[in-house]
Amino acid sequence: GENVEQHPSTLSVQEGDSAVIKCTYSDSASNYFPWYKQELGKGPQLIIDIRSNVGEKKDQRIAVTLNKTAKHFSLHITETQPEDSAVYFCAASTARFYFGSGTKLNVKP
Amino acid sequence: DAGITQSPRHKVTETGTPVTLRCHQTENHRYMYWYRQDPGHGLRLIHYSYGVKDTDKGEVSDGYSVSRSKTEDFLLTLESATSSQTSVYFCAISESEGDTEAFFGQGTRLTVV
Numbered sequence: 001g002e003n004v005e006q007h008p009s010t011l012s013v014q015e016g017d018s019a020v021i022k023c024t025y026s027d028s029a030s031n032y033f034p035w036y037k038q039e040l041g042k043g044p045q046l047i048i049d050i051r052s053n054v055g056e057k058k059d060q061r062i063a064v065t066l067n068k069t070a071k072h073f074s075l076h077i078t079e080t081q082p083e084d085s086a087v088y089f090c091a092a093s094t095a096r097f098y099f100g101s102g103t104k105l106n107v108k109p
Numbered sequence: 110d111a112g113i114t115q116s117p118r119h120k121v122t123e124t125g126t127p128v129t130l131r132c133h134q135t136e137n138h139r140y141m142y143w144y145r146q147d148p149g150h151g152l153r154l155i156h157y158s159y160g161v162k163d164t165d166k167g168e169v170s171d172g173y174s175v176s177r178s179k180t181e182d183f184l185l186t187l188e189s190a191t192s193s194q195t196s197v198y199f200c201a202i203s204e205s206e207g208d209t210e211a212f213f214g215q216g217t218r219l220t221v222v
Contacts, residue, residue, distance in 0.1 A: 001168065004151075006151070009149075031208065032207060032208045032209075034210065034211075036213075041215075041216075042215060042216075043113075043199055043201075043213030043214050043215050043216055044152070044199070044213045045213070046210045046211070046212075049210065051208075089151055089152065093207040093208065094207060095206045095207040096154060096157070096167070096206070096207050097142075097152075097154070097207060097211060098154075099144075099151040099152040099153070100151050101149055101150060101151040102151050
């Protein structure tokens with residue numbers, strides 16, 4: 001099955017700085033790559049996704065890039081704010097979702 | 110928020126007892142999933158359903174069974190709970206399989222003592 005690795009496991013940045021979270025996947029058939037944000041005590045919530053026919057996608061302060069050849073994709077958050085503090089999960093999917101182990105992002109005011 | 114309700118939200122049970130967790134949706138989505146979340150492991154799929162009475166195993170299905178007798182309800186049963194099943198359990202739903210957004214419930218924190 002698919003294997004998704006996510007780095008780093010924890011990330012601490014100063015408010016206003018950028019944050020980057022990276023994931024790799026193993027199955028070249030994976031074609032859908034969502035990113036989820038999980039706040040304390042809540043379920044994960046989709047923040048952005050990308051499909052295999054697209055290299056980059058942006059939504060305001062967040063962006064995702066996909067390199068199919070290298071089998072890696074990344075989440076970029078610019079101008080970070082304290083409310084961005086949460087755990088972020090990447091996932092890769094063919095028919096099922098396979099999730100990375102998560103990154104705990106801490107944005108210091 | 111998508112209409113997904115998990116019950117109970119918290120449960121403490123003893124080793125060897127049966128436990129059933131319930132997921133109820135009001136979105137009429139075809140696909141329903143049960144995940145467990147453990148530190149360092151992210152979300153791992155236990156079982157999923159692609160329709161009424163149609164279910165299949167995920168990557169960590171040992172010790173768990175599921176049932177879906179109605180579109181809106183997906184039950185996860187631990188036949189004989191063990192301490193290794195202490196975890197946070199999430200239900201998720203999606204319209205199609207693996208290529209659209211999955212909506213997650215609020216989670217059930219299960220402690221097996």
